[in-house]
Amino acid sequence: MKLTEIQITNLYQFTRQHFVYHYDVQTELVDHLANDIEGIWEENPKISFEEARDKSFKKFGIFGFMDVIEAKQKQMNKRYWKILLRFVKEWFTLPKLITTLLIFLSVFCIVQIPFAEIAIVSVLLILAVFEMVAAYRIRKKHKAKEKTDEKIFLLEAMIGTTKNSFTGFTFLHLFNFMNLTKFDFSGLNMYWLLLIAAIVTLLIIFFYVANYVLPQKAEELLQETYPEYKLVKNV
Amino acid sequence: MGNQKLYKGSLQTIILKLLATNDKMYGYEITQKVKELTKGELKITEGALYPALHKLEADGLLNVEVAKVGNRLRKYYKLTENGTKETANKLEEMQEFLKTMQHLVNPKFSLE
Numbered sequence: 141m142k143l144t145e146i147q148i149t150n151l152y153q154f155t156r157q158h159f160v161y162h163y164d165v166q167t168e169l170v171d172h173l174a175n176d177i178e179g180i181w182e183e184n185p186k187i188s189f190e191e192a193r194d195k196s197f198k199k200f201g202i203f204g205f206m207d208v209i210e211a212k213q214k215q216m217n218k219r220y221w222k223i224l225l226r227f228v229k230e231w232f233t234l235p236k237l238i239t240t241l242l243i244f245l246s247v248f249c250i251v252q253i254p255f256a257e258i259a260i261v262s263v264l265l266i267l268a269v270f271e272m273v274a275a276y277r278i279r280k281k282h283k284a285k286e287k288t289d290e291k292i293f294l295l296e297a298m299i300g301t302t303k304n305s306f307t308g309f310t311f312l313h314l315f316n317f318m319n320l321t322k323f324d325f326s327g328l329n330m331y332w333l334l335l336i337a338a339i340v341t342l343l344i345i346f347f348y349v350a351n352y353v354l355p356q357k358a359e360e361l362l363q364e365t366y367p368e369y370k371l372v373k374n375v
Numbered sequence: 376m377g378n379q380k381l382y383k384g385s386l387q388t389i390i391l392k393l394l395a396t397n398d399k400m401y402g403y404e405i406t407q408k409v410k411e412l413t414k415g416e417l418k419i420t421e422g423a424l425y426p427a428l429h430k431l432e433a434d435g436l437l438n439v440e441v442a443k444v445g446n447r448l449r450k451y452y453k454l455t456e457n458g459t460k461e462t463a464n465k466l467e468e469m470q471e472f473l474k475t476m477q478h479l480v481n482p483k484f485s486l487e
Contacts, residue, residue, distance in 0.1 A: 143446070143447075168425065171402075171444075171447050200421045201420060207426050208425040211427075211430060367439060371448070
């Protein structure tokens with residue numbers, strides 16, 4: 141006996157109830173449960189769908205789908221980093237290398253100005269506020285998507301919201317850190333200033349790629365990562 | 376049924392070896408195949424299988440293919456080029472391990 145379309149939909153809902161929110165992870169689990177249920181039916185055709193489903197779910201152990209979700213998250217984190225680095229690397233080859241050098245030189249000049257830390261702290265605060273507003277908007281959009289039951293892939297969620305923590309909150313942390321430690325550039329020698337300028341330049345590039353480049357390329361990246369992406373989104 | 380704990384460290388090697396002989400497989404198929412080959416002696420639990428598969432995928436040893444089967448999508452795993460190389464390494468390690476255990480557990484009847 142094969143599972144019906146309605147039962148498959150029920151299995152998708154079942155995984156969601158057990159904290160699997162992303163379509164790619166759900167799909168694999170649904171196929172597994174479906175196969176297992178069909179196997180259970182072969183041995184004992186009288187058992188109901190719900191009973192067979194619960195029996196199959198029990199085989200995942202007391203943590204349910206948690207181990208699977210965690211492993212998937214780790215795998216996707218790795219993948220996200222690889223993608224991020226691939227795009228960041230572009231900024232260290234011509235022609236973008238010129239922009240990178242210009243950013244670096246500007247930062248290096250700015251940190252040498254007296255009271256540069258005040259300017260930097262203010263810029264950080266402004267950036268943090270802008271980012272928070274943007275994050276709030278994305279969150280709202282995301283929630284609307286969840287409500288309409290749209291299929292969200294794990295990598296899609298990462299590109300859209302979490303961004304491996306390259307978000308506005310990091311600006312806020314930096315702001316707090318500089319504010320609390322009363323950071324003072326004037327006491328530092330040239331090597332420190334060069335190092336700081338290099339780190340800031342890198343951070344700017346990472347933020348730019350995570351917040352602007354990747355979201356723009358999302359569609360392309362998702363198709364590259366998920367063979368089923370086109371199949372699913374066109375349905 | 377033997378002690379499942381003893382098999383735990385070998386899960387990745389088992390998966391790789393299966394994929395080396397079967398080209399492409401999906402998760403449920405792997406659990407069934409192992410059950411069949413070991414005559415029910417080893418049962419891979421679902422809570423261990425998928426994390427292992429995802430880890431192997433993250434390490435670039437496995438590739439994924441998706442196909443529509445009946446009314447659902449099925450995810451197939453396949454060895455990458457690196458995966459094929461790593462399978463050979465892992466199997467060699469396994470042989471070494473078996474030999475060492477043989478020496479330790481049953482020195483009199485060792486093969487050498």
